[in-house]
Amino acid sequence: MGSQKVHPSSDELEAYAVGSASDAILDKVEEHLLICERCRIELALSDQYVWAMKKAVAVPEAGRRLRSIHVTEDGPIFGTIHSGADGKWIARQWGRQLDGGRTCDSMEEANAYLIDSFHQMFPEHFCSETCREEFF
Numbered sequence: 001m002g003s004q005k006v007h008p009s010s011d012e013l014e015a016y017a018v019g020s021a022s023d024a025i026l027d028k029v030e031e032h033l034l035i036c037e038r039c040r041i042e043l044a045l046s047d048q049y050v051w052a053m054k055k056a057v058a059v060p061e062a063g064r065r066l067r068s069i070h071v072t073e074d075g076p077i078f079g080t081i082h083s084g085a086d087g088k089w090i091a092r093q094w095g096r097q098l099d100g101g102r103t104c105d106s107m108e109e110a111n112a113y114l115i116d117s118f119h120q121m122f123p124e125h126f127c128s129e130t131c132r133e134e135f136f
């Protein structure tokens with residue numbers, strides 16, 4: 001058990017963040033993150049960077065809507081977009097302790113709302129493999 005107290009190197013954290021870590025490193029980092037706040041925060045910072053890059057690639061796919069599940073300390077947070085009346089789009093985000101939404105003029109605006117509002121509510125969140133974000 002003692003080995004978990006050793007912080008992963010920033011190279012290992014980086015590999016984990018971008019998804020290029022070997023299985024051995026993946027296991028080691030994941031176990032360590034469960035017990036180490038400092039490394040979670042360090043990873044959150046680098047992961048948001050990677051995440052922003054992904055977002056920049058994903059959003060230009062016009063005509064697709066975002067569906068997301070983020071597993072947070074408050075439980076899973078779901079995001080969906082429905083088409084509403086009058087050509088509007090309804091973005092909704094909910095979890096155990098929240099239920100929010102907004103009516104948007106375009107699908108792109110609704111996608112952006114879901115992404116932005118989630119990151120405002122959970123600025124420390126980093127996506128694990130249990131999170132899902134997809135455009136469909």
Ligand SMILES: [Zn+2]
Binds near residue numbers: 006007008037039
């Ligand atoms: Zn650590």
Ligand SMILES: [Zn+2]
Binds near residue numbers: 071132
């Ligand atoms: Zn997430």
